[in-house]
Amino acid sequence: MQEKKGDMASNNNNSSTKNPKKANLLDHHSIKHILDEYVSEIVTSRGYVEDVRMSNVRLLMGSIIIIIALVAQFYPKKFPENRDFLIVCILLYILFNGLLQLIIYTKEKNAILFTHPPEGSFNSTGLVVSSKLPRFSDLYTLSVASADPKSKAAKDPVEFTKSVTQWFTTDGILVEGLFWKDVEGLINDYAREPKKNK
Template identity: 60%
Template sequence: MAALSPRDAAAVLASAIPPPKKAANLLDPFSLKRVLDDTTSEVVLERGYVENVKLSNLKMSIGVITCAIALAAQFYPKKFPENKTFLIGCIILYVIFNVILQYVNLTKEKQYILFTHPFPGSFSGTGLAISSKLPRSSDMYTLRIESADSQHILALPPVELTKSVTKWFTKDGVLAEDIFWDDVESLLDTYENESRKSK
């Protein structure tokens, strides 16, 4: 097999390095929060936690049912007004399932960005629930780690980190990933140390 030229080797190396994470607009808190939230999830999963997708699956199931209701109403073989009763039923069901979805969002999902199962091999009976906040008129990002089941007997006290996003983003909107990664890992260490103290 022929050796790669220096130019080809450099191209292969460059393609193997992922591009830096960047916020589309530094003035848009949703853009900044999305980058930070996604990176937080990467750090936690890289640590060995396994994502609990039960809530996501529930929301997807409700969404699929809602879409099926809309499709049934659209393609029902009879024409209006013969299908009037069927359409009224579909509208009522569509509203009910949308209300259920909003209820799940408001009461279960809240500001959480990630739920996990208990750490593999640990004796903890609860995983993590990770949430974040970045108010519209503030540069202060708050990351919170707590037990996924706060009522569980082994639930630990939550830990929080609040810092200005200016500590993690350059003026071009590029995330200083190594700094943010270290901060998230330190917060995880603090939470896991609480777990060891409780034993």
């Protein structure tokens, strides 16, 4: 029954996108990008709404960094008159860049999608969907975990590791139905995974 749902969903998705998803099989970034995009589509099609707060924080930090650089570049006084001002700008630039990297390293890690809980769900936490595709490897790891692991509603994370060769044709076209089935199975595993008693 799940297979039929996955196939139907992938057929609906195919008709809306019209073009098959194609990757350069010699470029692992291209492969990971296509898989990650499609994972996001599958998760949001299950009723999970993307939580964009983390993206907004990154955009805000990036904007502040750009503004600091522009102010330093176009400050009306010339060097050496603006030396102290430039030192302050450089220190602020380093500080905000460091904060941005810290957020990416501690909060995002390998995350490709943060979500809110589905509407009408008893679950009070959303999901964090993460993926890995190491360089020079064909093994793609996808994991689903709670967005708030300390919550009482949080469930144990689940993951799978499979070769990308299972989902792509020799021309680099993603076989969406097969990939949909695997991702949907992982989400279902997470949904029914009981929380361990401590």
